[in-house]
Each structure stands twice: as C-alpha cells, then as structure tokens.
Amino acid sequence: MNLQAVTIGQYFPGDSYLHRLDPRTKLIAVLLLSVAIFLPRYFPGYLLVALFTMIAVALSRVPVKFILRGLKPIMIFMAITVLFNAFLTPGEPLFQIGRWAITREGLVLSAVAAVRLVLLVVSASLLTLTTSPILLTDGLERLLRPLAPLGVPAHELALMMTIALRFIPTLVEEADRIMRAQEARGADFRSGSLINRAKGLIPVMVPLFVAAFRRADELATAMEARGYRGGTGRTKMKQLAFSGADYRAWAILVLFTVAVVGLRVTGRG
Amino acid sequence: MDESYIAVNQVSFAYPTADTTAEQIRLALNHVNLAVRPGEFVAVLGMNGSGKSTLARHLNALLLPRDGTVLVDGMDTREEKQLWAIRDRVGMVFQNPDNQIVAAVVEEDVAFGPENQGRPPEEIRQRVAEALAAVGMSHMRERAPHLLSGGQKQRVAIAGALALRPACLVLDEPTAMLDPSGRGEVADVVHRLNRELGMAVVWITHFMEEAALADRVIVMADGQVQLEGPPRTVFNQADQLRAFRLDVPPAVSAAERLRAEGVPLPEGILTLQELVEALCQLRSAT
Incomplete structure (x- = not known):
C-alpha cells in the first residue's frame, strides 16, 4: 500500500x-x-x-x-x-x-x-x-463571518480546515512509517480476510492516535506562544477581492x- | 539587574500531579535566577528532566511561576493583561518542527503571529517578507511546509516567531530532531540574528558544540542552576559537567587526558582548533 x-x-x-x-x-x-x-x-x-x-x-x-x-x-x-x-x-x-x-x-x-x-x-x-483548498477555506470563512453573531463558528471552522490541510500529509507520512515498521516486524496488511486485515490495522492506529494527540498539544502551545487568542481582533494577510x-x-x-x-x-x- | 531584559528571580515551579501530598512534590524549578541582557546569547544546558524546558516556558508566560517572579521588559508574567505584550516580545521556537507550523503554506504560517495581533494586511505582508528574508527562506514562501527539510521547517518556525518582531528569541532544543546539516543551518541563522539584529537569544540544548558558541552558558540539573559563566570557564570544569551527566567537549576531554599524562597544556582549551594550536606551540618550544 x-x-x-x-x-x-x-x-x-x-x-x-x-x-x-x-x-x-x-x-x-x-x-x-x-x-x-x-x-x-x-x-x-x-x-x-x-x-x-x-x-x-x-x-x-x-x-x-x-x-x-x-x-x-x-x-x-x-x-x-x-x-x-x-x-x-x-x-x-x-x-x-x-x-x-x-x-x-x-x-x-x-x-x-x-x-x-x-x-x-x-x-x-x-x-x-x-x-485550491486554502482559498476554499478563506472563502468559506468570509461567507460565514456575517453569521458569527448567530453562533456560527466561522473562524474556528476555517482554522480547523487549515490545520487539517496542514497535518493530513504529516499524518499520512507517519502512518506509512508506522506500517513499514510493523511490516519489518512481520505484520501483514495485505492478505487474509477483511476482518483480519482490519484487525491488523489496530497496531497502526493506536500509535498514530497517540502521536496525533501529542501533536495537537504541542501545536496548541506553539499557537499560544505566537499570540493566538481566538478569532476576535484577528486580521488576515491575504484579503479576498472581487474582480x-x-x-x-x-x-x-x-x-x-x-x-x-x-x-x-x-x-x- | 536593571539592564536585564528578562529577569528570573527565585522562581520555583512544580507540575501538577495526581498525587498531591505536599512532601512528595518534585520541583521542576527550584529557586532559579537568570538574567538575560538585551542582545545577549545565552545557552542553557542540561539533561532531560533538568528543568531547562520548564524554564524556557516561563520566559513568555506559557508557564507561570509558583514562587518568585519573571519580569520581561519590566512586565510581570503573572499579570494577565500584559500576557500578549509579553508574548510579542519573547518569540519561541520548539523542538518538533512539524508541530509548530499551523498553516498549509509557508508564508501564511509566518503571517499567523501578526494576524493574531490584528495588524493591517499591508504590514503583515511586509513583516512576513522581512522574517522570511532573515532566515533565508524567501524563495520558498509558497511551498507546503510538509515538503521542506527539517532544517528548513525549523527556519520557517523561527521566521514565524520573528514576524512578531520580538526582542528576544527563546529556542527550546530547536535542533534535537534535526540531522547535522539541519542543525548547522538553524544555528547559523540564529547566530546571524543575534549578531546582525542584536536579538537576545536563549538557546536551550544538550549539544555542547552549540553551547560553546554562546556568550554565556548556564548548566541546569535537578531544577537548579548549577554552573554559570562564559563557555570557556564552564566547560573546563569537566568533573562537574560529568557529575551532571553532561558530555565534556571532545577537545576539553582530550586536553584533560593529555595533562594527566604529563603534557603541559595550558588551561582553558575549548575547541579542537585551540588544542591543535596549543600542541603545535609545545612542539615548537621543545
């Protein structure tokens, strides 16, 4: 795979x-x-x-x-x-x-x-x-922003999408590495029944999840260190403009x- | 004391644990004092669990002291209304380059800090350009961070801190997860920032070679500052360093052994270069 x-x-x-x-x-x-x-x-x-x-x-x-x-x-x-x-x-x-x-x-x-x-x-x-997913995120945030007073978490949704875009490749890479490490120790992800193959993925998912939680924790600290305090009062470098x-x-x-x-x-x- | 930019006075700290019987609390920091002067390059050395990362996190109010005070540019970190002003002044770079980059494009990540400050877009653009230029990553501003090398990612993280225009940069083992060439890249960039922009630097590490280039070295163990002084003085206390489970720089260790064998080498040899020169002088003298 x-x-x-x-x-x-x-x-x-x-x-x-x-x-x-x-x-x-x-x-x-x-x-x-x-x-x-x-x-x-x-x-x-x-x-x-x-x-x-x-x-x-x-x-x-x-x-x-x-x-x-x-x-x-x-x-x-x-x-x-x-x-x-x-x-x-x-x-x-x-x-x-x-x-x-x-x-x-x-x-x-x-x-x-x-x-x-x-x-x-x-x-x-x-x-x-x-x-591009990044522009799509910006567009969604801007369109939803007027709904923020109604409780629509426009900024939070956009930030979640951005972080997902940023970390999907990193997590894919990590999953790949874990699977290769498991294969090196004799794990088999390719053959056997569907159930057996699904079971074989458990030793991949567990370390992946643990690592993801650790990443989330460190990322939150890093964001705080850079002055992140939620969406209020935040500006954007890239402004969308109609032409x-x-x-x-x-x-x-x-x-x-x-x-x-x-x-x-x-x-x- | 007045001239220091960051002043750590008698700071103690303990992480909350499930077991709260007062006697058993292990202090992560135990009455630590540290002063960082403007433009100074301070290296903090110590083993895992020595309290060096805990100390780093006190310097921009990510952690607050249990006892004692931390003053940044005269502001007490425990005063909540000054929290953001403090974080604008003390930039922070962490160990894992992957876990501190927020955005999916390099320049947008660097913009994250000033965006949080609510700067106008034009100013953010300029700060991002300057920060990326300062770490030599301007040509990669539209790349996706996951395609960069470890050293490059860490330089992006440094740019992200620089975009807030801090007076002091705190780096918590920034090279621990990098290969030797990445380590060199990051060290070069930070030394240049220190020299050219007069940025105060607190560099936390367990690599001796990196600490040797600092103006001042602080050795921590068991939550306390054990040794402090210019690298030359600190590193020549080889027995002490070993007691704190730190490696002695190879040149110092070699000189020490030669002295023990009766070679009359002078004290204060720090680098391989100096050792070679000292040996050559001895040979030409005889």
Whole structure:
C-alpha cells in the first residue's frame, strides 16, 4: 500500500476563467446551481441547467475525465435510484420482468433523477477542481463571518480546515512509517480476510492516535506562544477581492436564475 | 539587574500531579535566577528532566511561576493583561518542527503571529517578507511546509516567531530532531540574528558544540542552576559537567587526558582548533 499517493482534495491547478474567480463567487454559484437543478419540471428547464453546467465545465479547462472521475463514487447510489424509480413507479407498464414491471412514468423519473444527480456532482466537483483548498477555506470563512453573531463558528471552522490541510500529509507520512515498521516486524496488511486485515490495522492506529494527540498539544502551545487568542481582533494577510470576472459571473448567475425560475413559474420548463 | 531584559528571580515551579501530598512534590524549578541582557546569547544546558524546558516556558508566560517572579521588559508574567505584550516580545521556537507550523503554506504560517495581533494586511505582508528574508527562506514562501527539510521547517518556525518582531528569541532544543546539516543551518541563522539584529537569544540544548558558541552558558540539573559563566570557564570544569551527566567537549576531554599524562597544556582549551594550536606551540618550544 502506498499512502504517499493519497492526495488531499482534487484541486486541478490552472488559470482558467473559473480558476480566477473569487472562491466566494464560486461557492455561491454552486449553491444557486444546486437549487436550480431541482427546479425544472419539463425538458426546456433541464436543457438550460445542463447547458449552463456544460459551459462551466468547458470554461474550467479541466479535462473531462477528471470531472467524470468525481462521478465514480456515486455510481452505485445512482444505479439504485434509477432501478427503484423505474420499477416502483406505478403507471403504464412497458416491460414485464416476472412480477415486476418497468413503467413509462418510472423511466422518466429515473432519467430525471440521474440527470439531477450527475449535474449536482459535476457542479460540486467543478468547485473543488478549480479552487485550491486554502482559498476554499478563506472563502468559506468570509461567507460565514456575517453569521458569527448567530453562533456560527466561522473562524474556528476555517482554522480547523487549515490545520487539517496542514497535518493530513504529516499524518499520512507517519502512518506509512508506522506500517513499514510493523511490516519489518512481520505484520501483514495485505492478505487474509477483511476482518483480519482490519484487525491488523489496530497496531497502526493506536500509535498514530497517540502521536496525533501529542501533536495537537504541542501545536496548541506553539499557537499560544505566537499570540493566538481566538478569532476576535484577528486580521488576515491575504484579503479576498472581487474582480471584473466576478462581477460578470454574478450578472450571468442572476440571468440564469431568472431564466430557470421564469420557466418554472410560467409552466414551460 | 536593571539592564536585564528578562529577569528570573527565585522562581520555583512544580507540575501538577495526581498525587498531591505536599512532601512528595518534585520541583521542576527550584529557586532559579537568570538574567538575560538585551542582545545577549545565552545557552542553557542540561539533561532531560533538568528543568531547562520548564524554564524556557516561563520566559513568555506559557508557564507561570509558583514562587518568585519573571519580569520581561519590566512586565510581570503573572499579570494577565500584559500576557500578549509579553508574548510579542519573547518569540519561541520548539523542538518538533512539524508541530509548530499551523498553516498549509509557508508564508501564511509566518503571517499567523501578526494576524493574531490584528495588524493591517499591508504590514503583515511586509513583516512576513522581512522574517522570511532573515532566515533565508524567501524563495520558498509558497511551498507546503510538509515538503521542506527539517532544517528548513525549523527556519520557517523561527521566521514565524520573528514576524512578531520580538526582542528576544527563546529556542527550546530547536535542533534535537534535526540531522547535522539541519542543525548547522538553524544555528547559523540564529547566530546571524543575534549578531546582525542584536536579538537576545536563549538557546536551550544538550549539544555542547552549540553551547560553546554562546556568550554565556548556564548548566541546569535537578531544577537548579548549577554552573554559570562564559563557555570557556564552564566547560573546563569537566568533573562537574560529568557529575551532571553532561558530555565534556571532545577537545576539553582530550586536553584533560593529555595533562594527566604529563603534557603541559595550558588551561582553558575549548575547541579542537585551540588544542591543535596549543600542541603545535609545545612542539615548537621543545
């Protein structure tokens, strides 16, 4: 097992229009888009939403295979949704398989569910593919900051994400080292039943956890020594700034939202 | 006493233990006195458990004395309202380079301190640039810390402390987890800061070679200051050092043995270079 191959997030570095957008713009766009995906009732509405997503994919200049890779984990989920919809929706039967029938209505519902799921995952992947985790964290913090008086721990969440980003590679390295040390003493992580392999991981997890707690303790001390006293009164070196590209994106988003809502309200999409 | 930047007066400290019967409390620090003058390079030597790290943590109010006082730039560390002012003045670097870097990008980590102080972004940017330049890491400012070598990580940690513009830098065994080349890197940077910026340095270590370059050496054992003085004086008390389970520098030990064999070497030999010169002089004299 090569733990070094594990990457954090799936950021695809680049300099496309989408890459250059402010993370806040992209976060809000994804939020809007995921609502818009569930609005249409008829074909023109779906066409609009799908076209918008595809144009965004084209603008990101991320190879399509990276975007499709994001769909892999939801394949089983999608298959189940499609099958359930196809077989369990009452209506005019098209095929009969034993006691079960695929209905015309079911087929339509399956297609709708599949399209929605794919669009949802693709738009979310676009966000993480075109935004570095660090910028994403900054964007989230800034967007949540107005909610802080309501008890949303914006700064704390962002700090936790930053520390996670910082320490994941360190902990992966450590896990790798511990596993090699155990293998050198005859541990076997590769063969045997699933249960046995899971059991074999216990001697890896225990020292890893102990070390992680020690790290956390030392990090807290180091942060205190550098004057950390919570989020209040803190400033940031890197300020997020909207540019012309963001303003254009907002305009397009507003038009898009109006169009989707309009189609729905007038009963045409 | 007035001229010292940090003044430790009669400080005692004990870590809280589950077993609190008063008689059995072992003092981690036992009536310690220490004065650090502005711009001075002080090395604190001692074995594990000698109290040297505990002492270090008293210098910027990470620990507060049980008895006695610690004054930093005239401020008592026990006064809570001065806590942050004290931490701005005394920067601290710890042993494990991995466990003191907060951010996933070098420059953002260096910015962590001034961000905590609530400085305006422009000023933070400038402080970060200066701090990274001072440790020679400017070219790596956009790197991810986990891709750096141990010595480089430790230099980033030093930059993180420098960004607060402290008057004194306390380093708690900063080289203990580094390879020899990393050790050299870190020592060079800190000595340069001391010389060029007049930064006071408290360097805690158990490496003799590192302590030998200090202005003043303090040897700790059992929570007490046992020896204090210029390196030359301290290191020539070889028997004493051995009693505190510290290594004697190789040159001192060699000179000692030669003297025992009847070679008339002068006292006060500290480095290999000096030993060679002394031996050469003896040879040309005969």
